[in-house]
Amino acid sequence: MRPIPLLFLLILQACSQTDKPLFEELTPEQTGIAFANTVVQDGDNNVLKYPYYFNGGGVAVGDLNNDGLADVYFTGNSVPNKLYLNRTVFQKEEGAEAKIHFDNVTDKAGVAAPTGWKTGVTLADVNADGWLDIYVCRSAQSDSTLRRNLLFINNHADATGVPTFTERAAEYGIADDSYSTQGAFFDYDRDGDLDLFVLNHSLPQYAGFSKLLGTLKTEKSAHFGSKLYRNDGTPTAPRFVDVSATSGLINNVLSFGLGVAVSDVNGDGWPDLYISNDFNEEDYLLLNIPDATPGEAHFRNVIKTATGHTSLYSMGSDVADINNDARPDIITLDMLPATNERIKLSSGDDNFDKYNQLLRAGFHPQTMRNMVQLNTGQGATFSEIGQLAGVSNTDWSWSALLADYDGDGWKDLFVTNGYEKDYTNMQFLKYTVDERVKAQQGAQAATVDQILDKMPGIDVGGYLFRNNGDSSLTFRDITQDWGLARAVKANGAAYADLDNDGDLDLLANVMNGPVVVYRNRAVEEGRGTFLAIDLAHNNPTPQLIGTKVWVYAGGRVQYEEFSPVRGFQSCSYGPLRFGMGGHQVADSVRIVYPDNHTQLLVNVPVKTPLQPRYEQAVAGFVYPAEAPAPFVTTPVPGWVQTPVDTNDFKQQSLLPYQFSYSGPKLATGDVNGDGRLDVYACGPKNQAGALFLQQADGALMRAAVPAFEADKQSQDEAAAFFDADSDGDLDLYVVSGGYPFAAGDPLLQDRLYLNDGKGDFSKSSGGLPVEHQAGSCVVPLDVDGDKDLDLFVGTRFVSGQYPRSEPSFVLLNSGKGSFSKAPASVLPLPPSLICDARAADLNKDGKPDLILVGEWMAPTVLLNEGGRFADATKQWLPANQEGWWNCLSVADFDNDGDMDMVAGNYGLNSQFKASPARPVQLTHGDFDGDGRIDPFMTYFVQGxxxxxxxxxxxLGQVNFLKARFPDYNRYANVTLTDLFAPDELAKGTVLNAKSLQSTYYENKNDKFVAHPLPVEAQFAPVFALEPVDFDHDGDLDLLLGGNITQARVRVGRSDASYIPLLENQRGHFRFRANAGIRGDVRGLANIGEGSVVVGVNGKGLVRLTPPPAPPLKDRGGVIH
Incomplete structure (x- = not known):
């Protein structure tokens, strides 16, 4: 049989791939490239005066002399730039390895630019003569004449193949004298010529924190804000005009632009801009508005509606399709380290008040880590999944380059990083404070040179991440295996096929060292095949930048845009390269040029570079309309949930997130007997819950209930409609709780409201026993078999003493609406952080059982043994299921006649990774005897x-630790057993989380089998689940709601979920679409006819209704 030898060959190929690293570092002697960006500090010129002193230089790669080989240009901050022509020697023998070599032609070419502080470099054919020109940005200097950007126009190559250049920036109108980082040429108005965006940055006086930051957002600057230059000439005779003031760009004094990416992020055919901003100002996503009229803004910043949060100190960026859904995704780089030591040396106090002040001043949420913004395909909206992807922590990073380096058809990630002098190091900052105090006390102040000598460097090296390529949206750190073991402090970087063997090589500009060149050996080692698409070979150059290409092969699509400016201060101008994963022929290739001319090529061989001809394209390509929204969203008027503005971290500084922002949970029932489900929305402290009556058309109308208003000082944590007094109508039980209330507070008393049969409620005066505990959930069920409904009431934490909790309890119903607390023996459950519960007859004995979920515990099964419960978790659940479970849904999801369950967990998109072997743990106790609970969480970092x-x-939590760890260096590598002595730890209790995946538990012969939900369900913590058969196939589909925006500053927001809909086919779930609702979803309630009500913290209710037609579509919809 033929598949057997094919499989054998694939195994041999896979084995051979591990024999040698993918990349080989070439020496300067091999390449002939001897450039070094040497930057020296002294008392007048240093990183303390100019924080971008060590940001480094850029790299531009492109064919500058039109000989078919990629040449290289490096910028030097204070040293001359260098141009190297590619003189690679190709061997005559077939398959022989070419010898990559370059010649330094800088002086002859006239592009050294010896003066000024050079930063970014861009290649483009600015005057459309078929030869690439060079645009160099400059910054730093106080003398504006030394900051003028430079445009080197290519005069073409001489007989020896060396091109010469003439500097003509002023003549063309783009000698911008701002503090510039990078330029990007693109045709923003699609008039057939290249326009120019110049990314600029502000100065140190605007980088710090100030109460005036909000007002500075409107303070303009001619030299700090970015610029847009429109080409009002012709393609061959450019004349650039500054249209920044009317373009919609943001040019305030807080703009610290370090990265720019050009891409059509919303798929409308118009190029958009993503701007990475350092310091306090958030990034900008500038959508290109196609119907803008002359003189009006052409761009609109949509960062606040497109993303939930961004990187804090955003630096380099890239835009590419990481999951092969034909949509551009965005990555931005930041400074969060990967090692525990570096994390500790870069982390101070978690200042939530300062963070909130920035939000109130109008700044977008930001967190210090790399961000991967996954394109949802629903408008310009993104889910940030960098931590799930495994690429969030790469330390002080600069260039991000997404490309397929191993030819498997999935884009990998290369990251440069390192910094010559780390002025953010906590130990160094402590030293500077100590020196300042000494000087104030009369001691001799440290000199600038002494301070600079004390400043450490960051020598961690670059990263290579291999895309796992299985739609898991994850990457694997393969830096060592792929040959990048040597640590270098690199800034700008670019990729190109330097030896024309088909794969992408890498170059990086190194701070105070020789540049690095990594030769890719993927083709030589047979790791994969590549299709090169050389757009420039036969085409007029104004039609190149912004061209889109879709490649189809093997049932998969890959998508790329020709946008040369990528990474940091760099440019990769060359053929597009698609890894084909072994395919020798592409089924088809679709090309769409910026002017909407298009061509479709079929059965394209991979071995020979594709050189499409623009004249063969046809006009009139129409971009497909966005897929219809999966739901019609209708706001419910009459009530907005308004939580009290509080800061739980002031009570317990080590909480993972705030617990006060817990609602609104929802309860449903037909309270007025009209056959329609009505809704109760739980109210926060100082706001009454609200009852909404469903009308004949499905709309919800709020009903006035004075009894609810009278109890508004309590906080509703949960509610349930049930017939408490056996009169045939639905009464309401409301659970009181919440972190704002101290243990024993009378406002923690639960409430029972009796229904008069018409939907009018009055509070029961003596129906409940006195229980002043912080509750979390309630479940009506007939515990004792007397035909009335009793109650299970779950409790959670004790305010100010997390994770201490009090026992949950059962209330037995007299049958007439009065309840008594059942003996503890009825519920053999230790105090636990219960978050949710459901009743179901799991073992089919006719008695309702209980399933519970909560934090730091496994889902718990309590079987009803005739009026008392027995813990059967070990019999029903697999081992090692402890997690941070938030919610539960119990139903027959696989249609086999028994009850399954789905449990919402914390998810996989965080710094916390949990497994049985490497759990997240919480060790808590009063370690210093001050009467406070000290909750210390531990998690695994690099094993x-x-x-x-x-x-x-x-040290703020436990006072005696100050003496043990007087400085940051001594704390940087401590474990919990280093932090506390054995007798101190003996006072504590250890809780475990061994799984953080939201999970479907399939009931197989009275045992639950765990199946992780699809990756889209793991984007954020899940707090609400609602099963509804949306597609009418007889299987219950599932809506998931969640997110946490009230988290610690360093943890950051978990807000990547937009209420995903999972389609169910006999217990097999797959992601279909997002409902598109943002925020902290805490309630989902099915009210019939496919309508679901959504409760979002701090917002009003929303009703989701599936449209009658067309049916829900896959997230695909790619162009073919």
């Missing part, structure tokens, strides 16, 4: 468990 708390946080 070892460390406390999550920074030194400042740990």
């Amino acid at each position: 070892k468990a460390y406390p999550y708390a920074s030194r400042d946080e740990a």
